[in-house]
Amino acid sequence: MNTRFTTIALLAGAAALAGCKTTAPEVLPPEPGPSTQTTPNNTAPAGPVLGTQEHFVNGVNGQNVIFFDTDRFNIDGEDAAALQAQAQYLMRNQAINITVEGHCDERGTRDYNLALGERRANAAKNYLVSLGVPANRIRTVSYGKERPVATGSNEQAWAQNRRAVSVVIS
Amino acid sequence: MRIWTFLIALTIAAPAAAQDLGTPVPQGGEVETVEQEGGLSGSVTDESDWEDLGIAIAGFATDRDVETPASSSGTAGLGKQMAQVVFNDLRNNGLFKPTGPDALPQPSFTQITAPNWPTWSNRSAEMLVHGYVRARPDGRLTVGCYLYDVALRDELARAGWVVPPADWRRAAHKCADLVYSRLTGEDPFFDSRIAYIAETGPKDNRTKRLAIMDSDGANHRFITTGRSTALTPRYSPDYRKLLYLSYVDGNPRIYVYDIGTGRQTLITQSENPTFAPRWSPDGNWILYSMAVSGNTDIYRVSAEGGPSMRLTNTPGIDIGGSYSPDGSKIVFESDRSGSQQIYVMDANGRNQKRLTFFGGRAATPEWSPRGDQIAFTHIAGNFRIAVMNPRGGDLRHLTDSWQDEAPTWAPNGRIVQFFRTARNSGDTSLWQVDLTGRNERKLPTPVDASDPAWGPILP
Numbered sequence: 001m002n003t004r005f006t007t008i009a010l011l012a013g014a015a016a017l018a019g020c021k022t023t024a025p026e027v028l029p030p031e032p033g034p035s036t037q038t039t040p041n042n043t044a045p046a047g048p049v050l051g052t053q054e055h056f057v058n059g060v061n062g063q064n065v066i067f068f069d070t071d072r073f074n075i076d077g078e079d080a081a082a083l084q085a086q087a088q089y090l091m092r093n094q095a096i097n098i099t100v101e102g103h104c105d106e107r108g109t110r111d112y113n114l115a116l117g118e119r120r121a122n123a124a125k126n127y128l129v130s131l132g133v134p135a136n137r138i139r140t141v142s143y144g145k146e147r148p149v150a151t152g153s154n155e156q157a158w159a160q161n162r163r164a165v166s167v168v169i170s
Numbered sequence: 171m172r173i174w175t176f177l178i179a180l181t182i183a184a185p186a187a188a189q190d191l192g193t194p195v196p197q198g199g200e201v202e203t204v205e206q207e208g209g210l211s212g213s214v215t216d217e218s219d220w221e222d223l224g225i226a227i228a229g230f231a232t233d234r235d236v237e238t239p240a241s242s243s244g245t246a247g248l249g250k251q252m253a254q255v256v257f258n259d260l261r262n263n264g265l266f267k268p269t270g271p272d273a274l275p276q277p278s279f280t281q282i283t284a285p286n287w288p289t290w291s292n293r294s295a296e297m298l299v300h301g302y303v304r305a306r307p308d309g310r311l312t313v314g315c316y317l318y319d320v321a322l323r324d325e326l327a328r329a330g331w332v333v334p335p336a337d338w339r340r341a342a343h344k345c346a347d348l349v350y351s352r353l354t355g356e357d358p359f360f361d362s363r364i365a366y367i368a369e370t371g372p373k374d375n376r377t378k379r380l381a382i383m384d385s386d387g388a389n390h391r392f393i394t395t396g397r398s399t400a401l402t403p404r405y406s407p408d409y410r411k412l413l414y415l416s417y418v419d420g421n422p423r424i425y426v427y428d429i430g431t432g433r434q435t436l437i438t439q440s441e442n443p444t445f446a447p448r449w450s451p452d453g454n455w456i457l458y459s460m461a462v463s464g465n466t467d468i469y470r471v472s473a474e475g476g477p478s479m480r481l482t483n484t485p486g487i488d489i490g491g492s493y494s495p496d497g498s499k500i501v502f503e504s505d506r507s508g509s510q511q512i513y514v515m516d517a518n519g520r521n522q523k524r525l526t527f528f529g530g531r532a533a534t535p536e537w538s539p540r541g542d543q544i545a546f547t548h549i550a551g552n553f554r555i556a557v558m559n560p561r562g563g564d565l566r567h568l569t570d571s572w573q574d575e576a577p578t579w580a581p582n583g584r585i586v587q588f589f590r591t592a593r594n595s596g597d598t599s600l601w602q603v604d605l606t607g608r609n610e611r612k613l614p615t616p617v618d619a620s621d622p623a624w625g626p627i628l629p
Binding site: 073109111112114116121123126140141142146147148149150151152153 | 372373374376378399401402415420421422443445446459461463464465466487489490503505509510533534547549553572573575576591593594596620621
């Protein structure tokens with residue numbers, strides 16, 4: 001259903017698409033939950049080890065999070081660039097599987113937001129699959145409005161919370 | 171399971187000795203509903219000034235002060251505690267202006283059926299509630315409840331129950347229900363329970379636990395530990411089970427939790443996430459919503475398990491669902507038109523039709539147990555609790571706050587409970603509002619609270 005997005009998939013992953021509608025907030029939210037991050041200090045003082053969230057985030061230039069407009073789940077140009085980077089990483093590192101977490105802002109009812117988060121996670125997953133990542137390497141989970149990264153009640157915070165976060169399954 | 175025994179309920183004024191209620195009573199039955207003479211005209215939705223009706227609720231008397239597991243201060247102390255429960259019930263619904271046992275003289279046991287009228291008329295009480303509690307040889311308690319009209323010097327209603335000591339508060343709620351029903355003409359609702367989600371911790375790392383309590387907040391109990399997030403509980407009509415969403419296996423899934431055994435089972439064996447569980451009024455069916463590849467639809471499954479039947483089939487989010495009291499229709503939420511709106515369909519999924527055209531979004535519909543109203547969340551800027559008739563007309567807003575959502579009905583369909591989220595802090599709390607929208611109150615909970623679900627009146 002998102003096939004029309006594949007046409008822009010060939011664009012360079014890291015390049016921001018000038019002129020595209022910007023939905024991402026000015027300030028990037030913190031990296032996803034600490035539970036998914038392992039400290040590589042003991043074994044690899046040189047840098048993040050493959051298989052860690054840190055390695056993944058570095059490998060996609062910090063573009064492991066994409067953002068959505070209010071009540072929307074479509075992949076815009078900036079999202080496409082980020083997902084392209086993620087797809088390239090996943091193609092390079094065939095052993096890595098990810099979970100895409102779908103999130104919403106607090107300005108929605110609980111049940112609906114759970115379903116909307118699921119839609120967002122699936123939109124990101126479908127896009128990655130359209131770029132050649134096998135579907136069985138991507139799990140989805142919706143957290144609805146349960147796990148905000150920005151805790152304010154304002155447009156900027158809500159924009160940061162309407163997101164899909166890709167997390168390495170360790 | 172309940173050892174409630176209906177004793178007597180007369181609306182005819184007839185002076186009766188206390189022994190009337192003390193004689194041996196049949197055991198093992200449930201409380202019967204009794205055909206009452208019509209209550210005073212008026213209802214919660216009227217503009218009548220019930221607030222001005224003074225009701226004196228004196229301490230319940232006992233024939234003999236003996237030890238009881240129900241209270242550390244014996245049956246005499248228990249009598250006062252019971253009157254306090256009745257007082258709080260009636261005071262908190264905003265309809266009456268009751269005076270509690272602490273501010274009133276304590277009647278003797280014999281005065282329960284023969285009030286000392288001058289005492290009460292001098293206090294300008296218009297209504298008088300008397301009661302008694304007696305310890306039975308078998309360890310249970312007999313509780314009697316009387317409502318008098320002081321000006322008429324007349325008995326308006328009486329009832330009695332036999333309860334295990336642990337259930338003493340239920341007898342007090344039954345007494346409050348008797349008074350409320352007789353004076354307003356409405357169905358009772360105090361003797362009921364509420365399931366909800368207890369919330370602790372900061373906004374970006376909330377712990378959410380399933381919890382249950384009586385309608386007045388007493389007998390509070392946490393069901394889950396909080397290690398995994400719990401959401402959106404629903405009490406089964408017989409109060410034996412809870413449907414709720416848990417992330418216990420890492421994914422949002424609906425479980426049926428058996429309160430007696432503590433065991434829980436998945437609502438459906440599927441890898442897909444499931445949301446928004448609901449019971450049918452008779453408890454035979456369960457509605458749930460399931461997302462398949464991002465597309466959410468509503469399904470129905472027998473409460474006994476077995477195959478599920480898909481009720482909606484449109485691209486987009488179809489979610490929730492609330493049965494009409496007769497079980498023939500389901501009101502639900504869908505964004506098939508582009509934004510969340512409320513739709514109605516037959517119980518088998520046929521004849522789906524949009525109900526809300528109010529502007530803004532309309533979400534979380536809940537059909538009143540009376541059938542005459544549908545409560546929902548109206549999102550137009552702020553989130554407000556609103557009601558409409560089952561044809562989508564007569565919109566009325568009951569609240570006006572930043573974010574109120576998830577209405578659930580009192581068993582008598584006259585009060586709506588919901589939860590309120592505070593801007594920025596994210597603090598949540600349970601609130602109740604009557605159908606006039608004038609009487610709004612916060613429900614006391616040990617910690618923050620959301621996702622309330624009000625069960626039916628207990629048998």
